[in-house]
Amino acid sequence: MPASSQLRRIAALALVACFLACGHPTPEPRRADQPPLALWSYRDLAGSEAAQRAFFAFAARRGVRELYLGGADLLPGRAEALGRLLDAAQDRGLRVSLVLGRAAWTRPGQRAALLEALRAVRDFDQARARAGRARLAALQLDVEPHALPDWEREAPKLSGQYLDCLEAARSELTGSLPLQVAIPVWWQDRPIRRGGRTRPLSEWAILLADQTVLMDYRNQVEGILRGAAEPMASAQALGRPVVVGLALHCERDAENAHTSFCRLGEGALQKALRQVEARLSRERAFAGFALFTYEDWESLKP
Template sequence: MSRRLARVALLIASLLAGAACAQTPTQASRAVWTWEEPSYAMLDSPQAADEALAFLQRKKIDVVYLYADAFGDRNPVERQKTLYRDFIRAAHARGIRVYALLGSWYLHTERYVLPRHHRKAKAMLQRVLDYNAAAAPDARFDGVNYDIEPHLLDEWEDATRPRLLRGFLDMSAAMMEAKRKSGQTLPIGPAMPFWWDGIELEWRGVRKPVSEHVIDLTDYVALMDYRNRADGRDSILSHAQDEMAYADRVGKRVVIGLEFNPGEPAKLSFHGMDEAAFEAEAGKIEAAYGKRPAFAGFVFHHYEGYRRFVGEPAPAAE
């Protein structure tokens, strides 16, 4: 082979290799809901934070939804801001974003959809906005996720459901207005059950599925799509298809929420399956949605449950 032909062959090989690299898909973003006690443990102990962040980095989880409200007799996002600043800086140094997680069984925040409690919902978000306004750029929350579920109220039934869902929308609108007034741009979105797409509701003169009202209002949704099969009937993809299609049309994002804790029926969770089986299902979802503009990756429920699932339970707090 002449030198010229050799150079041409080398150039072609190089171009083909570059094209192959360019076509190699990157893993979708992965987040994890992290509730009160594990969040506070990470805030209180640099060693616990370092171990947790190393685990997240090892498992390619690049967003942590970190609890940022009152628990017990403390509310460090308001009174111990340095704890959040230190943790967020440490996470950012590892390439991990931090969203403020709002909503809590401890505070019974499902009640916040009731008009008399809307001020509490606005106040919990305002504390995060105030924190960010006072923090240096590298110590700010990257977003907010709120988990407020009206269907957990004792009064949730067919007759009261429209009123409670309108309360959720009114509350969400008030929270988004607080963000607008703050001048901040961090994305804010709720955890939302996949079955809200089956409930038609008139709100502010428009009748459409509740899921579409929510997507219109907020920056993104974390869709609680709790199934352990990617495709087929009653599957992750089948339950997300309407939300994904609508979010694609209106330019919003959907994070697919998955469950890893024990529950009944078994189809709700990956608990009891092995990690390879989960990754196979996740791969099917990425193959289906990877090029869709609405797809914003996954969020896992929850930190402790996911660690148990992969066989690396969180160390006991000292």
């Protein structure tokens, strides 16, 4: 082999070795004075210490301050495991909110199932409080009535039933856990009349929640800001905080090119976070960002 070819081959192998050893470049962690960053995860972090360690290391590198943990199967059966996760997260300065949600909970016939799930979370958290142990930051309801098969025919009725569901949840949790509600950005275009007053469905949800997580799934800065404008104004008027959620997940559909940072990558995400933060930081209702999801961020291209 000629010397020049051999040198090129060695250089190429060195580059590959460096890539494998170093991985993708990591963005700088967020500063303490920046708006909080939350991260959804549906991985079984309560059931694996190795998975916990990996998440905590990832969160520390990215400046994540809160975990939105999918918890459909955790309570009451896996309370001890969840408790250990809360203790470990608290030791690292991380808050944990538990995410529950089934579209069927919208229906009046499912109200008992909803309340049973909420009581399990409330009782768990109150037991932690009595024991002086780390507690949940909030319970997040991600109930999406538009996923029901009759939404197109019955949207006004289902919207009203959804708001009844939130009222029941708020009543059940009063004096214990804060209630977070995750809502899609397009609910601002759905006017609902209730109690003699008409408001956008998003505004009704903001009114009933202690904090709202707006699923503002757009990947262009102006689109994100347009989506946040009306909910942020409603929240400001009502004295409620709003977290702006952005999507990283990859789905094989045409809309994904406009709703997620999956194809755009880490650099585009970080640039958008900086630019949106610069515009929203002046809003009193703005309470930071949430990214969907940890599992997708792990594999996001540079």
